[in-house]
Amino acid sequence: MSESKLRADIVEVGRRLHAREYVASNDGNISVRLDAGRLMTTPKGVSKGFMTPDMLVVADMKGNRLSGDRDPSSEILMHLAVYELRPDIKAVVHAHPPVATGFAVAGIPLDRAVLAEVLTTLGSIPIADYGTPSTMELADAVRKYIRAHDGLLLANHGALTAAGDVMAAYYKMETIEHFARITLVARLLGGERLLSRQEVERLQGLRGTYGIAAPAELCPPDQPAGADEVTCQVVRAPSSPDERIVAVQRSGGVGEGEIRLTYRELTALIEDAVRNLR
């Protein structure tokens, strides 16, 4: 893709983030990996709704500006962490969509098997620990989850998505906010009814149609299954780039007439689908 097309796409994504009120003031940032040594990022201190292509900044993989009149995004460290750990990722979008950010502020992850389009594009959406914006602390918090997820909530802050191109990363942000709104309404109305195991399996069969790209997390095999609200922790680092880690909150417990999947079961299904696509 030409650099001018990439610039136009970043400007368009910024316009949509602002139009949908996923950002206020100068919030949010967008970046695209240009090649092994360079990325293009939105500049510091401008509204993402009113950018022009010439405002964008090209930087190296340490965050130093290579070209452009403005400073790179103040959150460039967080973007660099994603590119470092995920060679498959070409674009990162960060915003503060208000409902998803509400979940991030309340400490409630979006990790239940309730919507097909979420399962097949993002899997579960965990919450990365709080880190002060623009610092390595936030980049490290993202590092912990980005190997296994294409979409994260950032505690007391916002959301982050990553994909193979900038429009796809933007659409994942839309999916997260939409999912958060639906989840909020469902909880106001008495709570989600989870998808059945059979339906998750059926979705797995449709994976070619949906084009699953998100890697999925798996709980360590020695974790006992069946307990309610078990948390399994990351216990090992990947020994190769293809080996994804691991570990999010997992729910057990079976309701009458429906199967509440443990996260191991759910993510094993998605993991299998991802493996078959590669």
Ligand SMILES: [Zn+2]
């Ligand atoms: Zn932010």
